[in-house]
Amino acid sequence: MIILGIDPGFALTGYGVIDYTGNRLKMLEYGVISTKAGEKFSSRLLQIDAGIKALADKYHPDACAIEELFFNNNVTTAISAAQGRGVALTAAAGKGIPVYEYTPLQVKQNVVGYGRAEKKQVQTMVKMLLKLDTLPKPDDAADALAIAICHANSCLTAVEI
Secondary structure: OEEEEEEOOOOEEEEEEEEEEOOEEEEEEEEEEEOOOOOOHHHHHHHHHHHHHHHHHHHOOOEEEEEOOOOOOOHHHHHHHHHHHHHHHHHHHHOOOOEEEEOHHHHHHHHHOOOOOOHHHHHHHHHHHOOOOOOOOOHHHHHHHHHHHHHHHHOOOOOOO
């Protein structure tokens, strides 16, 4: 099963593509879709759309796992990130990929075994589980890989959104 993990954002949308076959995890690609401040808002959303669709065309994922958004304070940031998330969702769904969502707590619990794990702990477990030589960077890409791993471990009970 090929899984596309997405850590939604607006300036940076993290992605991680893994292959989950026979209880083995293999990293295929990870990175970020980056949009530049100062560009038109609609252009930035189109870049996210194009990036997700290009990954779908390249890997033909069987599932897309995306993180639910959680914000405490900055409403402006939350709205922009939510719009980026919506574009990522529709890009995947438009390619016919079933989409599943996970909370940050679920991802940390699933990957590390502790729902309040620190970011470094999650990155270290992602590195170990995927047998990477170095910690995945940037953080958005590492988070996307963790989301994909979470889905691999949860896919039998996951509910499509």
